Amino acid sequence: MNHVLILGAGFGGLELSTRLSDLDGVDVTLIDRSDSFYYGFSKLDVLIGRETRDSVLMSYRDFVKKGVEFRQETVTAIDPSARRVTTNRGTYEADYLVVALGADYQPEATPGFVEDGLEFYTLAGAERLRDELPSITSGRVLIAVLRPPYKCPPAPYEATFLLHEYFVQHGVRDAIEMHFVSPMPAPIPPSPDTSKAILDGFEARGVTYDFGRRIDALDPRRKVAVFADGEERPYDAFIGIPKHRVPDVVEASGLTKDGADGWVHVDPRNLRTPFAGVYAIGDCADAPVPRAGVFAVAEAAVVAEDIAARIRNDESAERFLGQGTCYIEFGGGEVAKVDVDFLSGPAPKAPFTPPSAELLREKYAWAADRRTRWFS
Ligand SMILES: Cc1cc2nc3c(=O)[nH]c(=O)nc-3n(C[C@H](O)[C@H](O)[C@H](O)COP(=O)(O)OP(=O)(O)OC[C@H]3O[C@@H](n4cnc5c(N)ncnc54)[C@H](O)[C@@H]3O)c2cc1C
Numbered sequence: 486m487n488h489v490l491i492l493g494a495g496f497g498g499l500e501l502s503t504r505l506s507d508l509d510g511v512d513v514t515l516i517d518r519s520d521s522f523y524y525g526f527s528k529l530d531v532l533i534g535r536e537t538r539d540s541v542l543m544s545y546r547d548f549v550k551k552g553v554e555f556r557q558e559t560v561t562a563i564d565p566s567a568r569r570v571t572t573n574r575g576t577y578e579a580d581y582l583v584v585a586l587g588a589d590y591q592p593e594a595t596p597g598f599v600e601d602g603l604e605f606y607t608l609a610g611a612e613r614l615r616d617e618l619p620s621i622t623s624g625r626v627l628i629a630v631l632r633p634p635y636k637c638p639p640a641p642y643e644a645t646f647l648l649h650e651y652f653v654q655h656g657v658r659d660a661i662e663m664h665f666v667s668p669m670p671a672p673i674p675p676s677p678d679t680s681k682a683i684l685d686g687f688e689a690r691g692v693t694y695d696f697g698r699r700i701d702a703l704d705p706r707r708k709v710a711v712f713a714d715g716e717e718r719p720y721d722a723f724i725g726i727p728k729h730r731v732p733d734v735v736e737a738s739g740l741t742k743d744g745a746d747g748w749v750h751v752d753p754r755n756l757r758t759p760f761a762g763v764y765a766i767g768d769c770a771d772a773p774v775p776r777a778g779v780f781a782v783a784e785a786a787v788v789a790e791d792i793a794a795r796i797r798n799d800e801s802a803e804r805f806l807g808q809g810t811c812y813i814e815f816g817g818g819e820v821a822k823v824d825v826d827f828l829s830g831p832a833p834k835a836p837f838t839p840p841s842a843e844l845l846r847e848k849y850a851w852a853a854d855r856r857t858r859w860f861s
Pocket of ligand 1: 492493494495496497498516517518519524525526527528529558559560561585586587588605606607636637640732734766767768769776777778779780781811812
């Protein structure tokens with residue numbers, strides 16, 4: 486029996502466990518500190534009150550797969566050379582080790598943000614912001630991406646469209662100034678059509694914006710955001726996408742040595758790390774694609790094939806091509822999509838399909854399919 490140890494039961498870990506469950510001669514241990522999974526986009530649903538915490542959680546009790554054992558434990562140390570992992574409950578050794586621990590946030594990297602910033606990138610943050618919304622009835626709402634890379638590049642724009650809609654529905658939009666700031670040069674740099682649609686969407690809704698500019702700090706006392714060039718912008722409510730970073734336990738393992746910007750270094754074709762038998766997938770890896778669940782799922786498929794081939798003493802023909810569909814909610818019950826292809830050709834391609842009610846159905850059908858595949 487080959488033992489595959491998967492750290493993290495998010496998009497990447499769930500898909501990989503599901504695929505390996507069909508493979509003979511393999512037993513899988515899947516470790517996560519949480520008792521349940523939820524989709525990243527569910528935070529938007531919670532933010533505007535369409536869903537609640539309880540309605541979006543999927544319990545790992547319902548993740549039942551042949552040959553896969555789920556353990557709710559916290560990973561405290563990883564030794565990639567020995568493929569040995571320590572948790573709060575014990576020690577594991579593996580023939581193949583897959584690190585799928587996602588990305589953590591570092592709100593303290595932006596002075597003043599912990600004290601005075603709001604966020605919706607954690608479920609607790611989305612709930613807190615939802616509870617704050619009724620008190621935002623006038624003034625300046627500043628929404629800012631603090632540092633790339635961040636999860637799901639379209640999510641901050643989706644939140645802006647949905648917040649605009651919320652303020653309209655509550656009769657306060659005319660009294661609120663909405664401004665968006667990002668250090669990225671454009672909303673979705675590899676897709677000019679998508680960027681244009683988002684900027685057109687901002688303009689149609691009276692949302693002003695700054696791209697290619699970075700906010701470095703908040704001064705909670707004066708309620709101003711301070712740009713890298715020293716300019717200040719006043720706010721009444723500041724909603725930020727915090728800086729992301731690799732989880733501490735991953736950094737301490739040495740896996741980030743040689744990784745781009747402190748992430749785990751992988752060969753983007755097969756997600757192997759420089760350590761024999763060790764892979765990294767999803768948000769924690771430095772594959773040159775955005776941090777998004779669709780890519781974590783696609784990477785899991787490639788790793789499953791690679792492990793299967795190595796067990797057969799063979800070479801996998803499967804390669805990660807950086808392809809996936811990102812859905813973008815524009816409000817009004819409409820969703821657009823961008824079909825990205827980062828690695829199959831000489832340059833990324835990312836054609837855009839404009840918003841429609843049909844794409845809203847497509848997005849939720851994709852999510853329902855995954856839920857059925859993993860949790861039933
Ligand atoms: C607001 C928002 C909207 C989004 N919308 C979309 C979307 O529409 N489409 C899309 O594709 N992506 C979307 N995403 C991004 C998506 O959620 C992530 O990219 C995806 O979850 C990454 O998958 P992953 O497997 O790498 O990590 P995760 O899904 O984050 O899983 C990592 C797992 O590791 C566990 N873990 C971490 N540390 C430890 C430890 N020490 N011990 C044990 N367990 C640990 C965590 O509990 C977690 O379950 C969105 C994200 C946000 C924030």
